[in-house]
Amino acid sequence: MEHPSSARQTHVLIIGYVWPEPRSSAASGHVMQLIDCFLEQGWQITFASAASEGEHKADLAGLGITEVAIELNDSSFDHFVSELQPDVVLFDQFLMEEQFGWRVEKHCPSAVRVLETCDLQSMRHTRHQMLKHLLKQDGERTDFGELFCAPDATLFQRMSVTDLAQRELASFYRSDLNLVVSDVEIDFLTTHFKVPAPLLHWCPLMVRDRPDSTRGFEERASFLCIGNFRHAPNWDAVFWLKHTLWPLIRQQLPTAQLHIYGAYTPPKATALHNPAQGFHIMNRAEDAWEVMSRARVSLAPLRFGAGIKGKVIDAMICGTPTVTTSIGAEAMHGDLPFPGAIANDARGIADAAVRLYTDQALWEQAQRAGGALLHQRFAHEHHAASLIERIEHLRDDLQSHRTANFTGAMLRHHQHKSTQYMAQWIEAKNKNV
Incomplete structure (x- = not known):
């Protein structure tokens, strides 16, 4: 149902961690889905980023979106945002809120501040450190059930003392609304970090387009693994596949082929290419759905990570079953059957595949x-x-929402003061150079 306030003009400023490349990563794909939601409402959008443009950048201008290049630690942003006066500011990942949030607070105090979290980065980082610790103890370890199914209390203990978690959660509190892709993470945040529920909103990957038809079992061949190589969990999964999992699969299926696709393939991944072993590094897929639709089984042996997994969503869209770990399946299926198989040790993954x-x-x-x-x-x-309704409700009742979030107000106050002093010091230093 359309919100009564949706007819009013709304200007959204999105501050991007990167210029979105929806065919390169699930994170960029989610940003584009949010953009689609706003465009459907007739909202005006300005997208600003300090990142350099990648070769696969989405054509935002073609969608009627104004593109603006900004700089980190530069007071020119003050003039830009003061002139723009957006109604809603969406920060793409908490690092952007850290960099630009205090300037938005100063010049656009009435703008609704929304944080697109992508995933709980401190959770992903902590799980990575736990994996490294286990592998340091036993580099030949093949069973990771202890890690993948670690109690939430243990994970919280390890996360809560990290600088990353403290910075990330401070950003959550400073924002009016945090878009969280994983309902498991929402439960974790409210239960262990005691984040107030009104600050959180479940907004997973949103599926609308699907192929007209999907190929059947007999029309498919080979295994597939896909994922942006700049995302550390994906590289680790490929490494584990190469040295442990794929040899176990080939023992049972000697002629099986595995095609690995990923944007920004590094030399260390290209070096793993070995057609004789049926192990093919294919670089970036121009059409991810096409290659996914031709594969019979998708392999996603993630040993750490957080959020939800775009590769698993894409596999479902293409009718391709997935074999993954408890980490890969987290927040993907709720109480419904997982579309494939879940295993937490090398032999179990290989046998399921x-x-x-x-x-x-x-x-x-x-x-x-x-x-x-x-x-x-x-x-x-x-x-x-649900997302539009939540944002509109905040616009109508922003002051009382912020009054109830005293911790956020306190953190915004101290962020504004400390970063203002730092910015002034940087500018003075640059003038004296």
Whole structure:
């Protein structure tokens, strides 16, 4: 239902960590989905970023979006945002709120401040450190159930003492609304970090477009692994595949082929290319859905990470079952069956992959489960309407919302003072150079 206030003119400023490349990462894909939601409302959008433009950057101008290049630690942003006077400011990841939030607070105090969290970065970082610790103890370890299923209390203990978690959670409090892609993370934040529920909003990847039809079991061949190589969990998964998992799969399927696609493929990944072993490094996929639709099984052996997994969503869209870990499946299926298989040790992953690849009935069951999940958990219509309604409600009742968030007001006050002094010091130093 359309909100009564939706007819009013709304100007959104998005401050991007990067210029979005929706075909390169799920994070950029989610930003583009948010942009679609705003455009559907007829809202005016300005997208600003201090990042350099990548070769696969989305054509924002073609969508009627104003693009602005900004700089870090530069007072010219003050003039820009003061002139713009947006109604809503969306920070793409908490680092952007750290850099620009106090300037928005100073010049646009009545703008609704929304943080697109992408994933809980301190959770991903902590899990990575826990993995490194286990591998340091035993580099040949193949069972990671202890890590993947660590109690929340243990994870909180390790996270809470990190600088990253303290910075990230401070940013959450300073924002009026935090878009969290994982409902598991929302529960974790409210239960362990005691973040007030009114500051959080579940906004996962929102699926609208799907192929007209999906290929059947007999029309497909090979395994697939896909993911941006700049995302550390993806590189770790490929490394584990190469040295442990794929040899176990090839023992049972000697002619099996694995095609690995990923944007920004580094030399260390290219060096793993070995056609004789059926291990193919394919670089970036021009059409991810096309290559996903031709594969019979998607492998996503993630040993650390957070948020939800774009590769698993894409696999469901293409009707391709996925084999992953508890980390990869986290927040992906709720109480519904996972569209594939979950295992937490090397042998279990390999055996599950072989079963799905060879058992047509099991494969078709997983494909149907994926279709049900997309409809019940990731439908664009539901989440888009919920997001717009939440933002409009904040615009109508922003002062009382902020009054209830005293911790956020206190953190914004201290951020404004400290960063203002730092900015003045940097400018003075630059003038004296």
